[in-house]
Amino acid sequence: MTPSFGIMTAPQQVGYDDLLRVWREADAVAAIEHAWLFDHLMPIGGDPDGPVLEGWTLLSALAAQTGRLRLGVLVTSNRFRPPAMLAKIAATADIVSGGRLDFGIGAGSRPSHPLARREYDAHGLPYHDQADAVAALAEACTVIRRLWTSPEPFDFDGEHVRLTGAFGNPRPVQRPHPPILIGGRSSATLRVAAEHADLWNIPGGGDIADVAGRSALLDRFCTEIGRDPATLTRSIHLPVDYDRPERTREQIGEAAGAGFGHVVLGLPSPYPEGVAQWVADELIRHRLS
Template sequence: MRFGFKTSQQNTTWADMLAVWREADDIEIFESGWNFDHFYPIFSDSTGPCLEGWITLTALAQATRRLRMGTLVTGIHYRHPAVLANMVSTLDIVSDGRLELGIGAGWNEEESGAYGLELGSVRDRSDRFEEACEVLVGLLSQETTTFQGKFYELAEARNEPKGPQRPHPPICIGGSGEKRTLRTTARFAQHWNFVGGTPEEFARKRDVLHAHCADIGRDPREITLSSHVRLGEDGAFGPVVDQIAGLAAEGLDLAIVYLPTPHTPKILAPLAEALAPLA
């Protein structure tokens, strides 16, 4: 079992979040750090403070030396995929090849509506997401990309310079939609993130993903399987360890521990000690 951690940029300070990442960078059991891509806090008071995800991640790349990193996940409708591809390549360079590209179809109606960003129907989100994946892969791996779809059109578009990871940074798709999201994951992703839940729920989604892989002749072992595992505000490690053990029995590769706010680096060493028997 491998381990990562996640800090959300809501209801926290830059100094506290930075301290967590710097501490984690020195604790070997944590292979990756993640943030989220929202403009409003989620699952709490949405009027509170929330730092932007990609700017934050770029700063964290300069403050760390070892951790792999990514947003978990970027709603694709927040940025045109051509703009996002340029951001990805640049941050892959800035981080010395430590970036993972976390993307999803988008879901947050409140912030989308407030900013005038069209979220669309569930079908539109899935169609747009699939197009965006094609655009991103093209721009991140090819000299030029020409694409004509319902949502995006590109004409011999370039993205230079590209990052050190080839053919492109690993793509992590977050979501559990069985008909579309997991099918798109089978086509494009090197990493699938389960938002979190019981081992039984994870196993069902895993089997659906593997069936989509079989349909297109892809080896499912090429796709890392991860899950959020939430550490409660009480800081109790027992439930986290038990949940990870259950998910591991169903084939989980990477447990990403979602840290509570307010962030504190003091929690990381005892958390690492609690996770060590599962490694």
């Protein structure tokens, strides 16, 4: 399997000009097919009081400054924005990009991360337990897809989402809608991915047997609902070490061998000059040669 390769530039501890430079560089490098931001409102690494740019606003800005890359947020916290509002934001980004959006979403509320809780409290956002967050994600995926595709207004009366006269106009450029990428590793999230996702993403860089086991569980959940597991692309995020490219190449090979056909290479800042070409030469082409 030859994966598709992309980059992820976390918009924390870095300025817009540097991010724009890297995305423009990547847009000119054919070996890099997609580019991603993350969705946090406060830093989860480095100076806890350092700068963070809001992911979806930034994504539209970068979409307007690029022309080829597929792009997205890896992944949106479903708890940060009401789903109907998120559907509108994402449709706008797809229009601005000319139909290049891959819509990444997850449950949010990551209790395993030591800094996860504070960004919710600091912005007046509810912090729910995992079961509640995953149930809300499933409803959100249903509502967002309907807002992108329904030809007429509709009502929705769920446990977590209630809408009256909901209608999305304009629709996204892509038909029937932008691909949906769901990120996460919990069994409950994998069940949501089996039902709703076109791509599923998991952080890598550690034990490949662990992520392969999660992928096998996703296979099982797909089979249980009558879906061909092969219709759900497996995506993995791999951190890049500029000083040890051979380790990243090794991880790419392991991921490809485990069936991951979509690789997102996480670039730490500060970004070296020409980093996109370096990724293509040292990680992608070198690995595939």
